[in-house]
Amino acid sequence: MSLPHAILTALLERPSSGLELTRRFDMSIGYFWSATHQQIYRELGRLETQGHIRALPAEQPARGQKKAYEVLPAGRAELARWTAEAQDPKPLRDTLLLRLRAAAVVGTAGIEDDLRRHLTLHERQLAEYREIEARDFGPDRDTAQDRLRHLILRAGIDLETFWTGWLTHALEEFGRLPDASRPRGE
Amino acid sequence: MSLPHAILTALLERPSSGLELTRRFDMSIGYFWSATHQQIYRELGRLETQGHIRALPAEQPARGQKKAYEVLPAGRAELARWTAEAQDPKPLRDTLLLRLRAAAVVGTAGIEDDLRRHLTLHERQLAEYREIEARDFGPDRDTAQDRLRHLILRAGIDLETFWTGWLTHALEEFGRLPDASRPRGE
DNA sequence: CTCCATTGTGCAACTAGTTGCACAATGGAG
DNA sequence: CTCCATTGTGCAACTAGTTGCACAATGGAG
Structure with a gap:
């Protein structure tokens, strides 16, 4: 359950489209939380229906068209909650x-x-x-x-x-x- | 695809039943490859049908009865193959x-x-x-x-x-x- | 104008790992 | 003898991550 929070963090740092997020995951967030573009798009959809993020108003948000997202207050609250929550280190798998x-x-x-x-x-x-x-x-x-x-x-x-x-x-x-x-x- | 190989390794070190394996995973192998007992039983089943391991002959191998496994030559060969195979380090997720x-x-x-x-x-x-x-x-x-x-x-x-x-x-x-x-x- | 590489979004099927149970055998407490 | 905790095996449903594609828009090369 960390990918949505990784995305929320990235979007708070800067609103982005799916592809921009993918690139940023490759470069920076991905150093400690990697994700493929398919995962990211799927999760963006979920976060939107949950009301944690919303698509920035744009003309014609059709397929093959950049669609940027920003975090809503509910999303920020969820991220803050998750960040403060106690979590056990997951056992090593190497x-x-x-x-x-x-x-x-x-x-x-x-x-x-x-x-x-x-x-x-x-x-x-x-x-x-x-x-x-x-x-x-x-x-x-x-x-x-x-x-x-x-x-x-x-x-x-x-x-x-x-x-x-x-x-x-x-x-x-x-x-x-x-x-x-x-x-x-x- | 590492759990079967973790199990093969453990069984080569010492033939064991599912529960014994579970305990050994908690203590030693599990330090770098953790697994639950459910995962282990499922995988033991698969390894057996693949002909990589076999149940040691025992009387009445019914439910709730210890059933120990040992590695067959095919299993050892598969483990040797996997060990020598080049593998990329999986990206960090922390x-x-x-x-x-x-x-x-x-x-x-x-x-x-x-x-x-x-x-x-x-x-x-x-x-x-x-x-x-x-x-x-x-x-x-x-x-x-x-x-x-x-x-x-x-x-x-x-x-x-x-x-x-x-x-x-x-x-x-x-x-x-x-x-x-x-x-x-x- | 046409084609084709690139950019961008996304579905579907699969694999791996987790969670929550179910149930059999056994042995000791009462 | 009966009950119940413990030991042992396992199924089913779910969640997370991966792999393999499909397809739309765009812009530059020819």
């Missing part, structure tokens, strides 16, 4: 760790390359976050809003730092695993 | 970060308590992982299997370290936010 555990049983053949690939991806993401930080968060931008957003970006940076560090360590370990002792059969 | 972003727009009221609660939960999890590390990974246990499992546990420890560190930092920031400047209205 395929890579699972695969490593499987590799401990069926053998590590093949997985090393993919670890390396993941490392590259995470390094790239980290670099991107660092650029954003350098660009958007100078010491001058220091309102409460800026600080909160910086905090969120920091989480992204720290997470990617964790992954790159851990993957580097993992690859070192793999290098040290004596070939003969690599798990394989029963 | 509610807490999303809520923080929402808070930057609708106000931070209420969220601070929950950050504190999350901090406690993550500290607890971290302590648990550290205990496991101290108990199960002495310098003596040093086969390739041990090293891989230790690596996985390390990921858990580092992740929880990230969260506790970041949450602590976030709460400090919140303390510094001048009440007056906390975002609220439009």
Whole structure:
């Protein structure tokens, strides 16, 4: 039940059409809540019938025509309610760790390359976050809003730092695993 | 498509019944791939019809009766195939970060308590992982299997370290936010 | 003018995960 | 013996997310 709230947040930051939202999800909100354009359109429909958002008046809102939405007071209230609500952290589900555990049983053949690939991806993401930080968060931008957003970006940076560090360590370990002792059969 | 592979891994480590699997998911595999007992039973059924596992011979495998499964060669092969396969890291979806972003727009009221609660939960999890590390990974246990499992546990420890560190930092920031400047209205 | 790539919106079917139950076997308390 | 908590297995309905398309409008290339 988080996608509607992600959309409400994005629309409060700036009223947008479905496609604009999709782009913004790809660039910024999507760093911690990804969504496809199909999900977004579906949810926009729901939010509209619930009276949480409304289409901005426009001429001819037909298919293939930009239709921008803005948040109504009810939507803002719902977002505030949801934000303040206590929520448990959802348990981790990570395929890579699972695969490593499987590799401990069926053998590590093949997985090393993919670890390396993941490392590259995470390094790239980290670099991107660092650029954003350098660009958007100078010491001058220091309102409460800026600080909160910086905090969120920091989480992204720290997470990617964790992954790159851990993957580097993992690859070192793999290098040290004596070939003969690599798990394989029963 | 990871749950079946999580189950195959667990069953290779030790043949088990549905309930035993459920318990093991709560304790160990579940740290990075959680699943409910309903999911597990459903998947056991599928894996059995696919010929990846089979029920260990037992008298009277009726309802309410323990039924243990073991992995067949086809299942092991499938797990090895899946493990070696390249897979993209799935994009992050984190509610807490999303809520923080929402808070930057609708106000931070209420969220601070929950950050504190999350901090406690993550500290607890971290302590648990550290205990496991101290108990199960002495310098003596040093086969390739041990090293891989230790690596996985390390990921858990580092992740929880990230969260506790970041949450602590976030709460400090919140303390510094001048009440007056906390975002609220439009 | 015509075609075709691009932009924009959306439906339908599917897969994965969650929630809420149902019900059988077992063993100990009374 | 009877009841009831516990252990164990499972179905059904639902929610959330993914995949694969369809189709309308627009504008520039030819």
